[in-house]
Amino acid sequence: MRAFLLLALLCSSCLSATPSSDAPKAGMEAAPAVEAPGSDKKKPEVDFVSLEFAVSAAERRVRSGEMSAAISLAESEAKVRSAEVDLENAKAALAHLEEVNIPAKLAKADLDIDRSKARLEESEAELAQILSMYADEEFAESSKELVVQRAKRGVEFSKRSLAMALTERADLEAFELAKDREEAARKVQAQTQGLELAKKRLEETSFGSETKALDAAESLRKAKLELARAREKAEAKK
Numbered sequence: 001m002r003a004f005l006l007l008a009l010l011c012s013s014c015l016s017a018t019p020s021s022d023a024p025k026a027g028m029e030a031a032p033a034v035e036a037p038g039s040d041k042k043k044p045e046v047d048f049v050s051l052e053f054a055v056s057a058a059e060r061r062v063r064s065g066e067m068s069a070a071i072s073l074a075e076s077e078a079k080v081r082s083a084e085v086d087l088e089n090a091k092a093a094l095a096h097l098e099e100v101n102i103p104a105k106l107a108k109a110d111l112d113i114d115r116s117k118a119r120l121e122e123s124e125a126e127l128a129q130i131l132s133m134y135a136d137e138e139f140a141e142s143s144k145e146l147v148v149q150r151a152k153r154g155v156e157f158s159k160r161s162l163a164m165a166l167t168e169r170a171d172l173e174a175f176e177l178a179k180d181r182e183e184a185a186r187k188v189q190a191q192t193q194g195l196e197l198a199k200k201r202l203e204e205t206s207f208g209s210e211t212k213a214l215d216a217a218e219s220l221r222k223a224k225l226e227l228a229r230a231r232e233k234a235e236a237k238k
Contacts, residue, residue: 046234051227058220065216069209076202083198087191094184102177109169116165120158127151 130151134144 046230048227048230048234051223051230055220055223055227058216058223062213062216062220065209065212069213072205072209073202076198076205080195080198080202083191083195087188087195090184090187090191094181094188097180097184102181105172105177106169109165109172113162113165113169116158116162120155120162123151123154123158127155 127148130147134148
């Protein structure tokens with residue numbers, strides 16, 4: 001009986017020392033707790049450096065656009081002035097051709113014709129005088145023929161010279177001077193079109209520069225507005 005009681009006490013002490021299955025095992029760390037949805041986490045700070053850089057870059061683009069527009073406008077205006085000068089020169093050349101060159105060349109051609117006519121008249125008068133002089137039988141027949149033939153050749157040459165002068169004068173007026181006049185008029189027309197084109201390009205450059213300036217100003221406005229809103233939110237959280 002005493003031995004049975006002793007065995008029962010020993011068994012009960014062993015049962016009380018055995019670890020519970022619900023208790024964590026020795027040497028094992030507990031798993032980290034999972035945060036519940038909607039928990040208050042710290043949000044990342046606003047990158048003010050990036051926003052300020054965006055504003056600075058937008059300001060530089062505005063300034064760069066202003067400088068580019070000024071250069072483009074100056075170049076376009078210079079082209080307009082150059083086209084105006086070219087047109088005035090072309091008009092002056094046409095006027096000079098009409099008022100000076102053409103009349104001078106025609107006058108010279110008329111002078112050549114008058115000289116040819118005068119030489120022909122003189123040659124004919126000389127021939128008539130020779131024929132009248134040699135009508136007398138006192139002179140030798142051979143000498144008479146020689147002088148008469150020479151005078152006749154002079155008349156023939158004068159006639160051919162006059163005919164050539166008349167032909168050259170007609171060709172000068174109908175072809176050469178007409179061609180010069182047409183070319184000068186064509187230059188005036190070309191310079192007129194060039195001036196109109198230069199003015200249109202100036203207008204297009206001005207309009208394009210204004211459009212680019214508006215776009216750059218709008219980009220700057222948005223960059224400043226974004227920076228201002230970020231600063232307001234940052235101040236409100238303090």
